Amino acid sequence: xxxxxxxxYSLATAAVFTSFVVVTxxxxxxAVVARRLVRSVCGLALSFLGLAGLYYFLHSPFLALMQMLIxxxxxCITIMFAMMLTDPQDQxxxxxxxxxxEAASLLxxxxxxxxxxxxxxxxxxMTTSAPSHGDTLPELGRVLLFRYGFAFELISxxxxxxxLGALVVARSGRRSPS
Amino acid sequence: xNFIHWSEQLNVYLVIGALLFAxxxxxFFRHRTLVGMLISxxxxxxxxxxxxxxxGHFQGANSVTGQTFALFIMGIAAAEAAIVLSIxxxxxxxxxxxxxxxxxxxxx
Numbered sequence: 001x002x003x004x005x006x007x008x009y010s011l012a013t014a015a016v017f018t019s020f021v022v023v024t025x026x027x028x029x030x031a032v033v034a035r036r037l038v039r040s041v042c043g044l045a046l047s048f049l050g051l052a053g054l055y056y057f058l059h060s061p062f063l064a065l066m067q068m069l070i071x072x073x074x075x076c077i078t079i080m081f082a083m084m085l086t087d088p089q090d091q092x093x094x095x096x097x098x099x100x101x102e103a104a105s106l107l108x109x110x111x112x113x114x115x116x117x118x119x120x121x122x123x124x125x126m127t128t129s130a131p132s133h134g135d136t137l138p139e140l141g142r143v144l145l146f147r148y149g150f151a152f153e154l155i156s157x158x159x160x161x162x163x164l165g166a167l168v169v170a171r172s173g174r175r176s177p178s
Numbered sequence: 179x180n181f182i183h184w185s186e187q188l189n190v191y192l193v194i195g196a197l198l199f200a201x202x203x204x205x206f207f208r209h210r211t212l213v214g215m216l217i218s219x220x221x222x223x224x225x226x227x228x229x230x231x232x233x234g235h236f237q238g239a240n241s242v243t244g245q246t247f248a249l250f251i252m253g254i255a256a257a258e259a260a261i262v263l264s265i266x267x268x269x270x271x272x273x274x275x276x277x278x279x280x281x282x283x284x285x286x
Contacts, residue, residue, distance in 0.1 A: 002187065004259065009183065010182050010183075014181060014182045014183075014185065015183060017185040018184070021190075024194065024198070025194065025197055025198070028201040028202070028221050029201060030195075030216050030220065031205065031218075032201055032202070032204055032205035032208060032218065032221070033207075033208075037211065037213050037214060037217075039215065040209075040213075040214060040217050041213075044217050044220060044221070047198075047221065047224070048222065048224065051224055051228060052190065054191065054194065054231075055231060056247075057185045057276050058231050058232065058235045059189070059229065059235060059241075060245050062245070063231065063245050063248055064251060065247070067252075070256060071220075071224075071252070071255075074256065075188075075220065075255070075256065075259050076266070078259060079213060079216065079259070079262055079263070081255060081263075082213065082263040082266055082267065083213055085267055085270070086213070086266055086267060086270040086274050086276050087270075088211045088212075088275075088277070095230075099208070102208055104207075104273055105204050105207035105208055106204060108203070108204075108207070109200045109201070109204035109207075110200070112199070112200045112203055113196055113197055113199075113200035116196035116199070116200070117193055118244075119274050120189055120192045120193060121189070121201070123180070125188065125236075125237055126237075134241075136241045136242050136245065139240070139241065139242045140242045140245055140246065143208060143240075143242050143243075143246055144246060144249075148246050148250075151250065155250060155253040155254070158253070158257050159253060159256065159257050162257035162258075162260050162277075163258075163260060164246055165261055165264070166260045166263070166264035167264070169261070169264040169265055169267075169268050170264035170267045170268055172268065
């Protein structure tokens with residue numbers, strides 16, 4: 001193989017992409033099969049990190065940044081806090097029943113994945129345009145303010161209500177220290 | 179399908195999204211605590227968001243629709259996580275446990 005600079009470049013790109021894919025799927029598997037919940041959260045953070053890399057490959061660095069900021073930075077830390085507050089114990093339950101349950105859920109998930117992948121393999125998507133490679137961030141801001149402006153405002157209302165509801169739900173039943 | 183050009187193919191991203199969805203689905207049944215179920219739900223949402231991003235990039239009429247939907251999914255997921263965590267704290271205060279098999283009483 002003639003190692004032109006362009007070949008080296010595309011090989012390196014493919015290697016980085018593959019490592020992101022491996023991190024995403026490996027982190028997801030780790031989040032699901034880990035016995036301790038702390039490791040589950042670490043796997044989740046790893047998976048989101050890989051997903052941010054995949055977003056970068058889809059030419060949207062802004063979404064990659066948001067993924068790191070919101071998911072890795074906020075949601076994983078919040079889950080960690082909730083775990084510290086609630087102290088979930090991982091006690092093993094009866095062995096035989098658990099194995100049966102895991103085998104059944106693995107079977108269902110495997111069937112789901114196989115079905116989805118065959119469906120993807122068989123379908124042909126119609127192409128409307130060539131993938132864009134330019135800077136899409138200004139256009140994203142414009143679209144959020146004009147075409148999807150109403151949905152954007154609704155999301156902020158939903159977030160406000162969620163915060164208020166979370167405060168109310170978490171506060172109810174709390175005894176005063178006296 | 180060439181290995182080098184995997185990062186420029188729609189189906190690769192769709193397969194990753196499907197696998198994330200299936201892994202999250204598996205975890206939803208496997209975990210026995212509410213925290214584990216929340217983590218699996220986040221994985222399912224991530225798979226859906228990756229699908230939106232991939233379709234928006236490769237097939238979209240304009241380049242930002244997929245990104246907008248992924249941003250909306252992030253917002254909804256953040257709201258969902260906040261509410262689930264507060265419910266978890268309330269449930270723990272009531273039952274002293276957040277394992278799903280302990281939450282059997284309907285009467286509060």
